[in-house]
Amino acid sequence: MSAKTKIVVLHMKEVIYTVVFLVLALVLGGILFLMFGPGHDKETAAQADGKYQPGVYSTSISLNDNTFDVQVTVDSDRIKSIELVNLSESTTAMFPLMEPALESLASQIYVNQSLDDIQYSEENKYTSMMLLDAIQTALKKAEL
Numbered sequence: 001m002s003a004k005t006k007i008v009v010l011h012m013k014e015v016i017y018t019v020v021f022l023v024l025a026l027v028l029g030g031i032l033f034l035m036f037g038p039g040h041d042k043e044t045a046a047q048a049d050g051k052y053q054p055g056v057y058s059t060s061i062s063l064n065d066n067t068f069d070v071q072v073t074v075d076s077d078r079i080k081s082i083e084l085v086n087l088s089e090s091t092t093a094m095f096p097l098m099e100p101a102l103e104s105l106a107s108q109i110y111v112n113q114s115l116d117d118i119q120y121s122e123e124n125k126y127t128s129m130m131l132l133d134a135i136q137t138a139l140k141k142a143e144l
Helices: 012-036 038-048 089-094 098-112 122-142
Strands: 055-063 066-074 079-085
Touching: 055 122, 066 089, 066 122, 079 098, 089 098, 098 122
Parallel strands: none
Antiparallel strands: 055 066, 066 079
16 A cells, blocks of 8 residues: 555644634634624614603703793604793793793794704894703703
């Protein structure tokens, strides 16, 4: 027989190192699968479904020692209502443009679902700016 016999010599250290590296590679692959696998997409999709944490959020405003609240109600993805709460009759009499300014701002916010590009008249400029700041503060509390 003319078969050429080859003798392969393996050192035990090399075999052990190879097995250890294979096990580490499998463990790393499993960890990467768990971190970035299909379950991860569900969590990010649930967070991406809405912009807001549903609820009622309010911000206080003080004018001449009178305090009242701007209350914003939101769903997970839209602003439902904006209203003045705890507004006394004396504050209404002293600042008669407060409620009409809020109604004008609220109607624009309901349509746009954003505080961007809000228009207000020059006669209500400072009142509108104060109300927009209060609404923005309340919406920041509601953001995810």
